[in-house]
Amino acid sequence: MTRPTIYDVARESGFSIKTVSRVINGAPNVRRETVARVQAAIDLLQYHPDPAAQRLGGGKLPTVGVVVDSIDDPFFAQVVAVIEGRAMDVGMDVLVASTGMDESRMRTQIQRLARRGVAGLVVAPFGDERRVAEALPDEVPVVVIDRKCGVTDKDVVRVTDEEGAVEAVRHLAARGHRRIGFLGKTSAFTTLTDRYVGYEKALAEAGLEVDPRIVETRAWSADEGYPHALAMLATADAPTAVFAASPMMGLAILRAQQRLHRQDIAVVIFGDHPAADLMTPPTTVVDQRPTALAEAAFDLLSRRIQDPDAEVLDMVMPTMLLARGSGELAPRSLP
Amino acid sequence: MTRPTIYDVARESGFSIKTVSRVINGAPNVRRETVARVQAAIDLLQYHPDPAAQRLGGGKLPTVGVVVDSIDDPFFAQVVAVIEGRAMDVGMDVLVASTGMDESRMRTQIQRLARRGVAGLVVAPFGDERRVAEALPDEVPVVVIDRKCGVTDKDVVRVTDEEGAVEAVRHLAARGHRRIGFLGKTSAFTTLTDRYVGYEKALAEAGLEVDPRIVETRAWSADEGYPHALAMLATADAPTAVFAASPMMGLAILRAQQRLHRQDIAVVIFGDHPAADLMTPPTTVVDQRPTALAEAAFDLLSRRIQDPDAEVLDMVMPTMLLARGSGELAPRSLP
DNA sequence: AGGCGCTATGACAGCGCTGTCAACACCCCG
DNA sequence: CGGGGTGTTGACAGCGCTGTCATAGCGCCT
Structure with a gap:
């Protein structure tokens, strides 16, 4: 029975x-x-x-834990989906935890999962180098995704943030734009800073100078970014093109554009969006390819679970510019 | 140590x-x-x-399992996110599993989680009544979400599918549309059938007849729906308005519209989308309010975990029509 | 004084596995 | 023919909890 x-x-x-x-x-x-x-x-x-008994008897749980900013962010949702699929193939379950970008909550979540006895952890950390290093457990295999955060003793899978940003901005400059705005953040973690560095590099490469009036580096959420985006577009010498350094900032700039009926401004967003092809014009993005990233992360985690002493890897996956239209706009002719 | x-x-x-x-x-x-x-x-x-030891000692794992079609569907991603947040508040973890709309996989996933000893399960099932009843375990509390699937011995949280569809179609009819197309599916589970019933009802109410040439009831994924949507819009007597019975079908119709440059066709979609407000025109939707649904599901699950003999509830949450623009279009004047 | 019914606490046996160590073949070698 | 592997299996003690049942202390009744 x-x-x-x-x-x-x-x-x-x-x-x-x-x-x-x-x-x-x-x-x-x-x-x-x-x-x-x-x-x-x-x-x-x-x-x-019985997994609980296996665990108690001395093994690990056939489970991988995933810790991300938020589960309903399309990027992370895809990451979780891919990991869940791969885990299922090998008979493992997936525990999810979100941090809500709160550092102490991140710690708590990671500790909880580690304590639970998961076989491995996939974490998108944030915060300063030292504290991230402290937050990541050593007794369970960990793969860091999306941002390095100065981690050197764990496997990392991330994307070419700087190069992707360079490509995006270069794309705009190549179309004749000379006033290219930046909307993003430059703290919290390296990923974001790198994108700003890429922005600066591409500008320099095109012989352009950074104009602080069209650079916004403090916003994080779409709601925070929106007023900044509005302000940037509404000024007298508004940019003719904007590089949004994250999908959130992408939403912010698109909403601002819509609000001000300024669809003529060229936009490139770092991070793809499921409905980007349906925008008017369709949005040009730098695709982070979450699926490939998640696959790589899972592979790396499996490898480390099998061999805890394997060489530590820092995988940097290439991004891909998807030119859909919004990046093709020429600078509007000035009156 | x-x-x-x-x-x-x-x-x-x-x-x-x-x-x-x-x-x-x-x-x-x-x-x-x-x-x-x-x-x-x-x-x-x-x-x-140690959760494993607690479990083995005779208790349940402080864990809730969530089984949905796919984790990166924006609707379910939100559901998972809300449940994870609520679970965290009470010190529980969340195991996720996706079915990929495959019936045997659904069974496997549910069984695996049940076996693992989770304290409760939130499931979005599909398939025919009898097999769903078989697939849902009796030894662990289960809350069914989004679709009833004939389940009578478990708590259910769903939305007013029929009424929502009626409201959507009525909205279009009220703006003068007399050829209103339907894009969706009428099998797999009651949720979808109900939406079709609502469509028929609203048509009847407006004194309109169902025209099978502008009714498509076999598509499920966005990719499947797209050619059907194209065909529907391309015919001689194309509809002047379309009701898309799911977010997937919504993407299909929007893509078809874009492809054919027929943004003049009024559209209402069942299910909101994160960037719906950014479309041109912004998309009018029937919001399923995933957040409210997930909150209710979690509450119901907690209740049943505490009192396994509590009365079985079938909660039907109201949907909300969000008129954004695409539903406001008047029928284009015929030549 | 004896008995009853509480409340507060502890001893102990599992739960279903895995790790350790031992046992028992066999085999090869000198 | 004895010593020392190697391959295959089993006995048994935990792992860290919870359930069951026993025990002790106390107030109150008769």
């Missing part, structure tokens, strides 16, 4: 629970025929090991 | 492990002073109970 246990399988197969355990875990030194007989009993009884 | 256990707390506080256990679980019949002393020891040692 109740779920079968390892004892039931042992009885059914005629071997001891230890041998059954060996079969379950694919341990070496079990005769082929024994494996087959035990497996037959497992199938017959529809036995599935 | 190693994590403190209940024995450490017992030793530190001078009570037995059982009393510590009582304090942890807020059991009755423990003296106030005892609670305080034990709590002090817990705080001092930074003790946290």
Whole structure:
């Protein structure tokens, strides 16, 4: 009536629970025929090991934990979706936790998952180098995604933030824009700072100078960014093009554009958006390719779970500029 | 060095492990002073109970499982995000699993989570009544969300699908449209059928007849729906307005509109979208209010975990028409 | 004084696994 | 033919909790 246990399988197969355990875990030194007989009993009884017991007995939970800013951010939603799919393929479950960009909450969440005994953790951390290093546990495999945050003793998968930003701004400059605004943030974590650095580089490359009046580096959420975007577009010498350094800032600039009926301003956003192709004009973006990033993160985590002493990797995945239209706009002719 | 256990707390506080256990679980019949002393020891040692051990000892895991079609669907992403937030508030974790709209995978995922010993499950099921009933476990509290699927022995939280559809179509009819198309599906689960029923009702109410040439009821994904949407808009007597019965179908119709430069066609979509306000024109939607739905689901689940014999509830939450523009378009004057 | 019914606490046996260590074949070698 | 592997299996003690049942102390009744 109740779920079968390892004892039931042992009885059914005629071997001891230890041998059954060996079969379950694919341990070496079990005769082929024994494996087959035990497996037959497992199938017959529809036995599935109890993860809690496995954990308590000395193993890890067949589970990976994912800690991200927020689960309904399209970027992270995709990351979680991919990891969940991959985890399912290998019989693991996925625990999700969000930080809401609150540092103490990030700590709590990470600790909770680590304590729970997950086999591995995928974390998008933030905050200053030292505190991030403190927050990441050493006793469980961790892969850091999206931002390095100065982490050197863990595997990292991130994208070419600086190069992506360069490409975006270069794209605008190549179309004749000479007043290119920046909307983003330059603290919290390196990812964002790198994008600003890319912006500066591309400007320099085009022989342009940074004009602080069209650079906004303090906003984080779409709601925070919106008034700044409005202000930037409303000034006398408004930019003819804007580089939004995150999808949130992308929403902010698009809303501001719409509000002011200034769809003529060229825009490139760092980070793709599911409906970007439906905008008017369709939005040109630097795609972070969350799917590829998540796949790589999962692979790296599997690798580290298997071999805790593997060399620490810092993977930097290329971004991809998707020119859809909003970046093609020429600077509007001045009166 | 190693994590403190209940024995450490017992030793530190001078009570037995059982009393510590009582304090942890807020059991009755423990003296106030005892609670305080034990709590002090817990705080001092930074003790946290091991969920796996709690589970094995006879309890449930402090975890809720969420099973949805796909985690990166904006609707479900929001649902997961809300549940995760609420769970965190009460010290629970969240396991996510996706079905990919595959029935056997749905079964597998549900069973896996149930086996894992979660305290409760939130499931968006699909498929025919009998098989859904079979797939949902009885030994763990389950709350069904978004679709009833004929479930009668579990709590359900869903929205007013039929009424929402009626409202959407009525909105279009009120603006003079007499050829209103339908894009959606009428099988898989009641939710979708109900929306079609609402469509029919609203048409009848407006004295209009269903024209099968502008009704498409077989598409599910955006990719499947797109060619159908194209075909519908391209015919000689194309509709002047379309009701898309799901966000996916919404994307399909919007893409088709864009492709054919037919932004003049009025559109109402069932289900809101994060960037709907940025479309041209901004998209009018029937908001399913995923946040409210998820809150209700979590409340219902907590209630059932506490009292497994509580009365079974079928909550139907009201939808909300958000008139943004695309539904306001008048029928284009015929040549 | 004896008995009853509380409340507060503890001893102890599992829960279903895995790790450790031992046992028992066999085999090869000298 | 004995010593020392190697391959295969099992006995058993935990892992860190919770459930059950026992125990002790106390107030109150008869």
